Amino acid sequence: MTPLDKVEGRAIPFGLKNVDTDVIIPAHWLKTTTREGMGRGAFEAIRKDPENLFDSAEYKGAPILIAGDNFGCGSSREHAAWALGDLGIRVVIAPSYSDIFSGNAVKNGILPVVLPQTAIDRLMEVAATDPVFVDLEHQTVTTQFQDRFTFEIDPFRKMCLLEGLDEISLTEKSDSAIDAYEKQLDADRPWMRPAA
Amino acid sequence: MTRPRTLYEKIWDAHVVEQRPDGTALIFIDRHLVHEVTSPQAFAGLRATGRTVRRPDLTLAVPDHNVPTTARLDAAGNKLPIADPESAAQLAALERNAPEFGIRYIDAVAPEQGIVHVVGPEQGFSLPGTTIVCGDSHTACHGGIGALAFGIGTSEVEHVLATQTLLLQPSKTMEVRVEGEVGPGVSAKDIILHITGVIGAAGGTGHVIEYTGSAIRALSIEGRLTVSNMAIEGGARAGLIAPDETTFDYIKGRPYAPKGADWNAAIAYWKSLATDPGATYDKVVIIDAADIAPSVTWGTSPEDVVPITGVVPAPDSFADPSKQTAAAKSLAYMGLEPGTRMQDVAIENIFIGSCTNSRIEDLRAAAAVIKGRHKADNVRWAIVVPGSGLVKAQAEAEGLDRIFTDAGLEWREPGCSACLAMNPDKVPAGERCASTSNRNFVGRQGPGARTHLVSPAMAAAAAVTGKLTDVRELMA
Incomplete structure (x- = not known):
């Protein structure tokens, strides 16, 4: 996973709320056995409009996406994160996310920044003409004007993103704890194993 | 302690x-x-x-x-x-x-x-x-x-x-308590659609919802699975309903379930899991079961729920400006005008199936409405898709398949089917579907498809009349 620290550039002022993962990547794009090439299907219905933001001269390849409440709701498809990543998006800024999507984003090196709606409104305004700066180390979103918004992030997620860590290798360090749990479970509740 | x-x-x-x-x-x-x-x-x-x-x-x-x-x-x-x-x-x-x-x-x-x-x-x-x-x-x-x-x-x-x-990360907890008795024609699906309308599509974000109250306890396992299935539609990653005798009766004897002495140990453990008296939730929502009508969605978010007796809402009836924008977009996509009575909306496609509503009880409820009737002429495509091969066999043993096929509905093999447009079962662009599935998102049932989420009985009623219909009017 590519580490992420500072991201600066144009931010797509998308702004819609309850953007579901079927909108981010429709189901027919899920018929694949690889993670690659999902960007072509990203926001497919919206991009049928030739005037859409994603393919406009200003925002094509922009690294930041600004959205409304409950971004990434619905299906658990990680293809949504793969699609955003393939479009070149490294940061999403929204007031809230679905729980599953925000986890999927982090696991694919995409930072889900949570900011209040007032900050979103201001960033939407700036994004119309100017770039936005995101600093994960210092947990800030700034503009070339006076704007400075700080955001919260789970320290583990922050570390994974900053260092581009593979979570499975980290968990494998807890192997003996997992062994111990399994032994205890078999002793306490042997019936939990599926009956033969 | x-x-x-x-x-x-x-x-x-x-x-x-x-x-x-x-x-x-x-x-x-x-x-x-x-x-x-x-x-x-x-x-x-x-x-x-x-x-x-x-x-x-x-x-x-x-x-x-x-x-x-x-x-x-x-x-x-x-x-x-x-x-x-x-x-x-x-x-x-x-x-x-x-x-x-x-x-x-x-x-x-x-x-x-x-x-x-x-x-x-x-x-x-x-x-x-x-x-x-x-x-x-x-x-x-x-x-x-x-x-x-x-x-x-x-x-x-x-x-x-x-x-x-x-x-x-541990989730916050939310209790959704549904007290009282639901009226005739109101199913588990109507309960969860109503709940989603009340709490909103992001109402449960960051939470696990426990559904409690007498209306939930009264549900069969099939009904409880329907309710919990759509916890995600209210933003919650998980739903929970405390296991009780109804649960134990359902599980007993199933192939991978505990047997013999293990069964008794399992029951004792499961009984200990119920929420303790005095335990608190981070959020509590209380719903009166008597307020729940057979329900239907009008828009492209599962929170867009109205009673079947209701009308398509006007975007400016919402307080939140971003919801106004979303509602206007939804109505344009759905081809609906504010003020239209839901019961006047004509339907060309019927889908009875999905992980929400494809169990034996769902098929029985749909069959009870459709028995002795026939689908309307304007209903172009109507399929019934059992949730598993075992459900299919059970339904056939009860003669439900014949009730559906005699009424002009197709009886299919088990799978996710028209819930998500990944297989050949799709709804054509611009056409409507009364669907027992869980999502009415833009393009969910196919590009341009317009989904109205309903219960199995309501889908059957729409098949008979060719429009969204209050199933209570078809009940004897």
Whole structure:
């Protein structure tokens, strides 16, 4: 996973709320056995409009996406994160996310920044003409004007993103704890194993 | 005496492998359900890193999303080829990956095959008090039997395959209490649609919802699975309903369920899981069952719910400006005008099926409405898709298939079908579908398709009249 620290550039002022993962990547794009090439299907219905933001001269390849409440709701498809990543998006800024999507984003090196709606409104305004700066180390979103918004992030997620860590290798360090749990479970509740 | 705990907290506590100082915990996963769409990249990841599946005995794979719902065998009993090469490749990948990694696999033509969330409880693989994951957001479904069950992404699928754990932040808790008795014609689906309308599509974000109250207790397991299935539509990653005698009666004797002395030990444990008196939730929503009508969605978010007796709302009737914008976009997509009576909306397609509503009780409810009637002429396409091969066999033993086919509906093979437009069952652009599935998102049932979410009885009523209909008017 590519580490992420500072991201600066144009931010797509998308702004819609309850953007579901079927909108981010429709189901027919899920018929694949690889993670690659999902960007072509990203926001497919919206991009049928030739005037859409994603393919406009200003925002094509922009690294930041600004959205409304409950971004990434619905299906658990990680293809949504793969699609955003393939479009070149490294940061999403929204007031809230679905729980599953925000986890999927982090696991694919995409930072889900949570900011209040007032900050979103201001960033939407700036994004119309100017770039936005995101600093994960210092947990800030700034503009070339006076704007400075700080955001919260789970320290583990922050570390994974900053260092581009593979979570499975980290968990494998807890192997003996997992062994111990399994032994205890078999002793306490042997019936939990599926009956033969 | 330990402090009183909720059902969620008890299941969580019993699964902590390792508590981390930052508040996250490594959580043991008791059951992992795998299907063909969200797993190939995870298996590829294992292969690339030389990892194996830690607990194949806790993993069950079954194809459901891509499988066509038309006949799968020819007259001689040979497997028919799958026309779509991408679907065929994905199904072939699961068929290859399962044995390679030593995982239990139910083949697309096996009698037990079906939608993963129907198969898990039906096989007794899903049990109360367990943690269950699957690369599918409707894993929330299994909360209906009192399991902590939630959808995960493909990276997490790989993580669970490799380690049988997930690193998780504990969720907040939310109680949705439905008290009283529902009226005639009101089903579990109407209860959950109503709840979603009340709390909103993001109302449960960051929470696990426990559904309580007399109206929930009165539901069968099929009904409880329907309610918990759509916890995700209210933003909650998981739903929970405390296991009780109804749950135990349902699970007893199923193939993977505990037997003999184990059964008694299991029951004793499951009974200890109920939320303690005095335990508190972070959020509580109380709903009067008498307020719930047969319900229907008008827009493109599952929170866009009105009673069937209602009208299409005007965007400016919403206080939130972003909801006004969303509602206007929804109405344009749905081709609806504010003020239109929901019962005047004509329907060309009917879908009875999905992990929300494809169990035997759902099919019985639809059949009861349609028996002795015929679908309306303007209904172009009407399919009934049982949730599993076992549901299909049961329905056929009861003669339900004949009731549907006599009424002009098609009787299909089990699978996800028209819920998500990944297989040949799709709704054409610009046409409406009264659907018993769980999502009315833009393009969910096919590009440009317009979905109205309803209960099985309401879908059957719409099939008969050719428009959205108050099923109570068709009840004797």
